[in-house]
Amino acid sequence: MKDESRKKINLRRFIHQLWFLLKPSHRKIWWLIFWVILVEIFSLIGPYILKIIIDLIIDFKIENFQIILFWIISMFISNQITSLFTYIKDRKSLEIIADSDFYLANNAQSKMVNLSLAYHERENTGNKIIKIQRGINRIRELLLSLFWEIVPIFFQVIFTMMVLYWVSFWFGLTITFFVPIFIWITLKVNKKVHPDRVKIYKKGEEAYGLMTQSIININTIKSFVQEKTEVNKFKKVNKIVKKSALKVFGTTMKYNLLRTLIINLGRTTILFFGIYLIWQGAVTIGSLVFVVSISEKALISLFRISRLYDQIMESSEPLARLYELSLEESEIKNPKFGIKPKFLVGEIEFKKVSYAYSDNKKKALKEINLKIKSNQMTALVGPSGGGKTTLARMIFRHYDPQKGQVLLDGENLNKYDLYEFRKHISIVPQDVEVFSTTIKENIAYSRPKATFEEVKKVAKIANAEEFINDLDEGYETEVGERGIKLSGGQRQRIGIARAILANPKILIFDEATSNLDSYSEKLIQDAMQKIRKKRTIIVIAHRLSTIRKADQIFVLENGQVVEKGTHNQLTQERCGLYRKLIDLQKLNQVE
Ligand SMILES: Nc1ncnc2c1ncn2[C@@H]1O[C@H](COP(=O)(O)OP(=O)(O)OP(=O)(O)O)[C@@H](O)[C@H]1O
Numbered sequence: 001m002k003d004e005s006r007k008k009i010n011l012r013r014f015i016h017q018l019w020f021l022l023k024p025s026h027r028k029i030w031w032l033i034f035w036v037i038l039v040e041i042f043s044l045i046g047p048y049i050l051k052i053i054i055d056l057i058i059d060f061k062i063e064n065f066q067i068i069l070f071w072i073i074s075m076f077i078s079n080q081i082t083s084l085f086t087y088i089k090d091r092k093s094l095e096i097i098a099d100s101d102f103y104l105a106n107n108a109q110s111k112m113v114n115l116s117l118a119y120h121e122r123e124n125t126g127n128k129i130i131k132i133q134r135g136i137n138r139i140r141e142l143l144l145s146l147f148w149e150i151v152p153i154f155f156q157v158i159f160t161m162m163v164l165y166w167v168s169f170w171f172g173l174t175i176t177f178f179v180p181i182f183i184w185i186t187l188k189v190n191k192k193v194h195p196d197r198v199k200i201y202k203k204g205e206e207a208y209g210l211m212t213q214s215i216i217n218i219n220t221i222k223s224f225v226q227e228k229t230e231v232n233k234f235k236k237v238n239k240i241v242k243k244s245a246l247k248v249f250g251t252t253m254k255y256n257l258l259r260t261l262i263i264n265l266g267r268t269t270i271l272f273f274g275i276y277l278i279w280q281g282a283v284t285i286g287s288l289v290f291v292v293s294i295s296e297k298a299l300i301s302l303f304r305i306s307r308l309y310d311q312i313m314e315s316s317e318p319l320a321r322l323y324e325l326s327l328e329e330s331e332i333k334n335p336k337f338g339i340k341p342k343f344l345v346g347e348i349e350f351k352k353v354s355y356a357y358s359d360n361k362k363k364a365l366k367e368i369n370l371k372i373k374s375n376q377m378t379a380l381v382g383p384s385g386g387g388k389t390t391l392a393r394m395i396f397r398h399y400d401p402q403k404g405q406v407l408l409d410g411e412n413l414n415k416y417d418l419y420e421f422r423k424h425i426s427i428v429p430q431d432v433e434v435f436s437t438t439i440k441e442n443i444a445y446s447r448p449k450a451t452f453e454e455v456k457k458v459a460k461i462a463n464a465e466e467f468i469n470d471l472d473e474g475y476e477t478e479v480g481e482r483g484i485k486l487s488g489g490q491r492q493r494i495g496i497a498r499a500i501l502a503n504p505k506i507l508i509f510d511e512a513t514s515n516l517d518s519y520s521e522k523l524i525q526d527a528m529q530k531i532r533k534k535r536t537i538i539v540i541a542h543r544l545s546t547i548r549k550a551d552q553i554f555v556l557e558n559g560q561v562v563e564k565g566t567h568n569q570l571t572q573e574r575c576g577l578y579r580k581l582i583d584l585q586k587l588n589q590v591e
């Protein structure tokens, strides 16, 4: 959070953004305001009837008894109507809050899921999700105080003022004089304690972070005997929170004395004018009681909006974040009437494709030309950072080329319906992502309707069956958050089984065997042999044993194809990069 943006808020922008985000509730909000106005008008009627009754009693005549009785019943009815309207108003505002909670979270989540991978790599997603969730909570608090306090009090003060002017100019003037002073002090105290409130908020967040860190890294903490340091670190930050909180309370309480003084001065002035006006015969005793009771209520209500300024401050940043997120669009556009292929031939061609990551000046791919033939196994090899993963992801349209074209079966990839063509392609990534659920569901993620038999079959092909059966609960074993209960090699085999289950025409392995021991690797290679029939297979690999079986090999270096051919052709090249890589590997194996 930038400190600059925290110091100043742009109220107009804030309202604009809030109004924009609450779009689905606009109609309901107008209705709410209507009900608020009704409630505030009706709550003036009760005290007014009381005024009539008091005036009738002071001037008591026995024949007025029926009229008095009529007014008492009217007062009862009017109070009941007010409480009914209040009920409706509160229901409406709770509805709006529940609605907005629902759609703000939904919109944010669906935005997150639908935005392109490039976006997620650019933005730090992990943090962001927590911040969005916190933002939604902040907005809920803001709406609560808006609908329950600020809007009703606003109308209450306006109507009270109007009525006071109507009863007597002097009453009106008194309240017009004291209310602005009161509001001014309120804003002042809020501004004064604001830095400390920010401290509470920021340091609180930091303390929260430290707490999480110390739990996540507990292994390291214990191995290096750093328990005390961690405890002290946390305590230190937490202490600042406490200190700031005490300071905020202290200052607010001090200013409260001043605010109470203003209210008391207002009260006294009204009484003073009241008695004077009664003496002059300008108003009745009933009117004075009426004036005192409604102005009292208005002044006390004002006390309640004291945190308005801070609430706007606190929610302005997360609000802006949600607003920006809602305007964000995926860079990968799905064409309106995209091709929905029933089946693919499985031929891929790169034509002069260039790509640079947005935060990286160096191009990851430079004018790549290559053709991946259908029903063949193609290997991508080369030094780290050469662009292999980038190239593979382009086939899936995780990224679009900035220059050139990627063709699938002779058609530009961006002509296909995004979700339809992707059904025919599976990637086993370098780091397989595992959900916090059972092994079975993790494998079946690519095809949730798959039967248990099918899941077992692919697990067998991926050579995962053996270790799964060794687990206590077999396929029903929960793998824990991010799959921490699985070893790297086990996770990879889950990823492979998942990809095979999708039964894709094009299968991409991004170093899927890098975490395996030689024995498991061999089994997986056998699996690849089994499933390579009638499929286009792209393997990114460092190991010779995997590459050797490929029908064609592309060697990528610095985002360019520097060599291509079969294993035998490439090993003939005496000074070639491939030959060099292979020789190095052989050397390693000897050692
Ligand atoms: N998300 C990213 N943001 C910015 N730059 C990236 C990103 N991913 C990769 N790069 C850069 O793009 C270039 C190609 O990376 P890529 O991951 O395609 O290489 P690779 O050949 O798969 O390497 P390795 O064998 O280590 O997996 C590298 O210079 C890398 O620094």
Ligand SMILES: [Mg+2]
Binding pocket: 388, 389, 390, 430, 510
């Ligand atoms: Mg890679």
